[in-house]
Amino acid sequence: MKTYLLNLLEKLRDSYLFIPILMLLLAISLSAASLMLDRVFDINKFWWGFSWIYVGDVDGARAVLSSIASSMITVAGVLFSVTMLTLSLASSQFGPSLLRNFLQDMLNQFVLGAFIATYIYCLLVLRDVEGKSDYVPNLSVTLAVAWALLDVALLIIFIHNTTASIRIDNIIATAGLGLCKSIERHFPDPISTATNNSKDVFEYPEECYLVMAPNSGYIQGIDKHGLVELATHNNVTIQVEHRPGDFIVEGSLVAKVWATKCPDKKVEEQVHTAIFIGRRALSEQDVEFEIRQLVQVAVRALSPGINDPFTANICLDHLGAGLALLAKRALPEPYLRDGQGTVRLVLNRPNFSTISASAFDPIRQSGINSVPVVIHFLKTITKIAFTIERREDGEALHLQAERVRASCIKLSLERDDFEAVERHYNFFIKALSSSLGKRTVV
Numbered sequence: 001m002k003t004y005l006l007n008l009l010e011k012l013r014d015s016y017l018f019i020p021i022l023m024l025l026l027a028i029s030l031s032a033a034s035l036m037l038d039r040v041f042d043i044n045k046f047w048w049g050f051s052w053i054y055v056g057d058v059d060g061a062r063a064v065l066s067s068i069a070s071s072m073i074t075v076a077g078v079l080f081s082v083t084m085l086t087l088s089l090a091s092s093q094f095g096p097s098l099l100r101n102f103l104q105d106m107l108n109q110f111v112l113g114a115f116i117a118t119y120i121y122c123l124l125v126l127r128d129v130e131g132k133s134d135y136v137p138n139l140s141v142t143l144a145v146a147w148a149l150l151d152v153a154l155l156i157i158f159i160h161n162t163t164a165s166i167r168i169d170n171i172i173a174t175a176g177l178g179l180c181k182s183i184e185r186h187f188p189d190p191i192s193t194a195t196n197n198s199k200d201v202f203e204y205p206e207e208c209y210l211v212m213a214p215n216s217g218y219i220q221g222i223d224k225h226g227l228v229e230l231a232t233h234n235n236v237t238i239q240v241e242h243r244p245g246d247f248i249v250e251g252s253l254v255a256k257v258w259a260t261k262c263p264d265k266k267v268e269e270q271v272h273t274a275i276f277i278g279r280r281a282l283s284e285q286d287v288e289f290e291i292r293q294l295v296q297v298a299v300r301a302l303s304p305g306i307n308d309p310f311t312a313n314i315c316l317d318h319l320g321a322g323l324a325l326l327a328k329r330a331l332p333e334p335y336l337r338d339g340q341g342t343v344r345l346v347l348n349r350p351n352f353s354t355i356s357a358s359a360f361d362p363i364r365q366s367g368i369n370s371v372p373v374v375i376h377f378l379k380t381i382t383k384i385a386f387t388i389e390r391r392e393d394g395e396a397l398h399l400q401a402e403r404v405r406a407s408c409i410k411l412s413l414e415r416d417d418f419e420a421v422e423r424h425y426n427f428f429i430k431a432l433s434s435s436l437g438k439r440t441v442v
Helices: 003-013 017-038 060-095 098-104 104-130 138-165 168-186 224-234 265-274 289-301 309-327 354-369 371-385 389-409 415-435
Strands: 207-212 217-224 238-240 255-258 273-280 336-337 343-346
Touching: 003 415, 017 104, 017 138, 060 098, 060 104, 060 138, 060 168, 060 289, 060 415, 098 168, 104 138, 138 168, 168 309, 207 265, 217 309, 224 238, 224 336, 224 343, 289 309, 289 354, 309 343, 309 371, 343 354, 354 371, 354 389, 371 389, 371 415, 389 415
Parallel strands: 238 343
Antiparallel strands: 207 255, 217 273, 238 255, 336 343
16 A cells, blocks of 8 residues: 555656646635635724735726736746746757656646636636625735735746756756665665675475566556565465566566465466556656666767767766765665565565666767766776675676776777776776775676
8 A cells, every 4th residue: 555655646746737736726715715704804904004905996806806817827828838848858858757857846836836726716706706896805805916926936936947957967966866865765774794795595485376467567666565465365475577667568477476386366466456567667666767867868968969978977977976875785685574584575676786787888888989988987986986895796896897998999999098998997996996805806
């Protein structure tokens, strides 16, 4: 249930409907409440002497409400057009996966909802005023003017936020911050000196029953606790073959059920229920989601049509910061046990090697012809090398450095360029050896 709610919450955050609809309902409720107060109380008696309370006649109230309503819906249309233009620019220039960052900007959603809510509020109050010659809802009209003043301030904030949000350094920094938060969420425990790096050996039961994917799509989340309870209740062990973020095809293998006898058909149905499959990947359980965002920006920047190594280097900086944080975190074991210590769920957990490959392989392959990118690549993994504490993490970084060096040899670079690459490669080897206590990783 918790996994379902988290996935639902992330889908709502990605939606441009949720906050505006809430504000629309708020406007309807506020209009009803203010009109009721105007009918019951004479606001002028309670607020006598305060010049900001509207004290005009009915015609003036109609004019004020009509002006505010017409201007608000006009500005809301302009805001919608600007938002669509920004999303189109972000999709074409930086990649479609970064649209999520723009859609989740709650300030933009709030501003759009505020203008629509003001329009609805004025419309409902105006309906109550029409056809009456002596009834003036002073409080309601005053609140409409206050909403209009707030909307003007929000419009200025929206313009500033929109211009700042399309700056490439802000876009990359936002994705980089999301990567660090994702690593902290998925790997909360730091490495201790007593960490046991030996691999736990688990003996599977003799019989294996396959669970196939009911439909195609991305794995958006896995209800781990639900699967452990299911496996415990049926005395089986469930092995999930994929991680959140992986795309699976209908009819392909999604999980294995290890048991001494054939499990009930309901077990397969409950496994399907515990593995959420959707049309797009979500970041809640996918630690590599933000990595793919940064990689997409970097690869686009290195394309022949753009050829912007500086943007790719900024992406490398933030990827390096995330991997340096990961190098200091303990990796959770893939086995989840019940209360008696019996292994009930085996997960396909990501580790430093798989995450670093997702981060660096596409950039290395796309930018190997750019000497500035190659040198910055080596500088980045050198910074990470100083934080390495696990030998296997060092081996993953060393593999990246070796591939870069081997590719540069095949490219027959200029002598000065190759010497610079070789120099930074040697810096990396020294940093890695120092971090691992002078142990060699080759």
